[in-house]
Amino acid sequence: MKTVMISHERLDRFAGQLLPRRTARAFADVANRRTAADYDTVVCTTAFARAEFDRIGATNIATVPLGVDLQTFHPGRRSFLVRHRFAAPTQILLVHCGRLSVEKRADRSIDAVAALCDAGVDARLVVVGEGPMRARLQRQAAGLPVEFTGFISDRRTVATMLACADVTLAPGPHETFGLAALESLACGTPVVVSRTSALAEIITTDSGASAGNNPFAIAAAVRSVVSRPEHDRRACARRRAEAFTWQQAAAGMLIALGARDGQPGVSRYADEAIRLTEADSPFTA
Template sequence: MRIVRLANFVTPASGGLRTALRELGRGYRAAGHEPVLIVPGERAGVRDTDQGRVVTLPGTLLPGTGGYRVLTDRRRVARLLEGLAPDRIEVSDRTTLRWTGAWARHRRIPAVMVSHETADGVLRSWGLPRSAALRAADALNSRTAHAYARVVCTTEWAEREFVRVGARNVVRAPLGVDLVGRRPGLRDPRVRERHARVDEILLLLCSRLSVEKRPGLALDALAALRGRGVAAKLVVAGDGPLRARLELRARERRLPVTFLGHVEDRAALGALQATADVCLAPGPCETFGLAALEAMACGTPVVADAASALPEIIGGAGAAAAHHGDAFASAVQALLLRPERARREAARARAECFGWEEAVAAFLGAHEAPAMGAWGSGGRR
């Protein structure tokens, strides 16, 4: 089958959505299908990659988002879809691309929308009052569920907002983590020496520095720990529109924070994730949290926002905390009271519950697409 996937809000630097798109594309291809990915960019282009063909169309740059672009030329996208003649469509944007659901239904092409974030959570993160956010989200989600043959949610937590509006076409399909590329063996004493002394706690934040991710909470947690006399340092791997503001806050509060920006080298990022004592995941509207799961695959436990889907993912191998610095600091201290070997083994064991093979099989199931290749037989090419 030719599975055409469309996504907006994909940055040039890698992130959770880009990782998920890449790994699912690889899996579809290994299972004997033909994946084609359509994304916005600065200019048009076509590339053949290990995840299948990637088609870039000129996209409108969204101000203040740190590089996000969206596909706004419906006619051009529609012409491309007509030419591709897809057997299945998979969409990773429930707002500006929702029209593709009606386009596909009119042509009797089964279409799936993947929910990568909660609508009410994103609206609230941008300042909309809770009641207004819920009303707007319910209206949006009802229209989304009607537009597509299926809605794929990666966690039970993400599924709730569709259950709330009575959607009956929701299926669950978790994402996965690279259990080979992310492993405890990446831990590097030289990385540790670069960022913290032996007697200091090394915290790590791997996140896009944007409003919905709430990265400032990591600085609040660090300040709370140091206020309790805990020698701790924070490394921030990621970039975004809030970076300058966060750097200023760290300087004003005299907090020991190292801002690395986007870490393009996957091995270097893996070494950071494996070397840290605790990874912080403060985003309140995360529906899965790939960066946090990568840290756990490296043997590093995670403290996550209790309001997000991450407590469902990390289970007892991490800790959930209310959305303020003191609560995150207490959760960090509670995790560090566990014997180091036990907490790191528990983190890795929990991550091993989320392999990409199972994720690809679940997504293909949502498409009612057979797995004919290596993935379908339990292995990967």
């Protein structure tokens, strides 16, 4: 039986939050050598995610990007009534969607909206998610045009929030993929991401922007994105998301599990997996 491990985090980056950089890297290299030796295949979702395995010379690494549900996360989810609930037509509506934990750096999204306001930009931020940092983030956001929704369990509601935004923010510097950002693109909403994360591979210059890890760079990137015609930037965002289908992701995973590329069953099983997740959507890609 073939054994496969999916690497969800950059261990060197995670350890680097607690240890000196060289120590963190050495620790990660030892652990990753053991991991690579223990499994037939290690699956990474991006070049950024696999870089620490490439560094140690591991040869059993497969890159399989994730996909996005292009039916649930769709520009058709945009609702002017919902948008009006959070922002006026002339305001820039920003959304930060994700767990409120340290590594997601929602604090930078809050600081970015403060920087925009200081520069005279009429912007509002909605933070979607729950986590251990919420109370601290709410204190940080006091007096700013920031609203917290808490955790939203319904994916359609999340999709509506993303589709209603002018720009979504994904400032986490260590993301190994960033599915929420890809879901935003699928909704036709461009994303400003950290240039030190894997999302810099996902975002193109016409579907969003990569920014430095500081609020002023994020704010400048937001202003650059919204300066483009809305129809163009939304169309480009959606088109970028369409390059990441769950059919491709499922087929890639089946190949990593030992199926042969081009084997008839690969496409059939991948399509069936997607059908089960998307059958109840009213939208088509």
